[in-house]
Amino acid sequence: MYATKQREILGDFLKKNSDKLLTVAMIYQGVRDSGISKSAVYRNIAALEKEKLVQRCSVEGKNEAYFRYLGEEACHNHFHITCTKCGKTVHLQENVSGKIAELINDTSDFMTDIGETTIYGTCDKCR
């Protein structure tokens, strides 16, 4: 994966908005002035998704794909909680995340994939 100017622009934008859920339209809106095409956004998002640096998710009632940036290394070791009302996302403490994963692994036939999971809820502002 070459370090192109477009990729850098996209990466910067994603990092800056890692506490939100973004659609391709939102991303494109935010970076088009820096000079990057919609196809490049699609192609790079797809690449980042394969590398697990970006996570695809869905929002109730919406048909477009939403994405969240998970670029930081540490993000694979803790759960993310997203507000179903406003999309705000926070990182759950790592020790709590581990405890939860353990509980699940012990009481089911599944091995939890923390990085793939998003917990939904309501943030204090939206309550």
Next chain:
Amino acid sequence: MYATKQREILGDFLKKNSDKLLTVAMIYQGVRDSGISKSAVYRNIAALEKEKLVQRCSVEGKNEAYFRYLGEEACHNHFHITCTKCGKTVHLQENVSGKIAELINDTSDFMTDIGETTIYGTCDKCR
């Protein structure tokens, strides 16, 4: 919401496949012979989603919407775990689910919405 024949067909199909993630294409494929149009599938799925009887989710690398049936009352009181490899879904024990929700609520500013959350992992067969 009238109890139409189409709705019944759709409901039966969803119940029968509540341990899988389904796309509209899959659903339509499974019910078209019973006599139900694609629009009716879309419209009814949307209605069921609003009623929280069906949950929208996404699958890595796929752009279409996936759905899971959550029709049973009890399904709102426990987490669901879905295998990222094969889509198989199981219900996590209710007391464990409660414990997890409590942990999250106590260590973050969020109130967990169990019904909205799907935990991802790998099932024993896929490991």
Next chain:
DNA sequence: GTAGATGCAAACTTTTTGCAGACTG
């Protein structure tokens, strides 16, 4: 009888792809 559902086809939105030219290493 009336409000609500359906089917069909057309419209729309979102995503993917082919290709020629540009850039990275």
Next chain:
DNA sequence: CAGTCTGCAAAAAGTTTGCATCTAC
């Protein structure tokens, strides 16, 4: 220089909608 990426525009895929008709209550 070779392999990869980009932008554009066209194509494809997935979803929604208008309307006439039919059905549930």
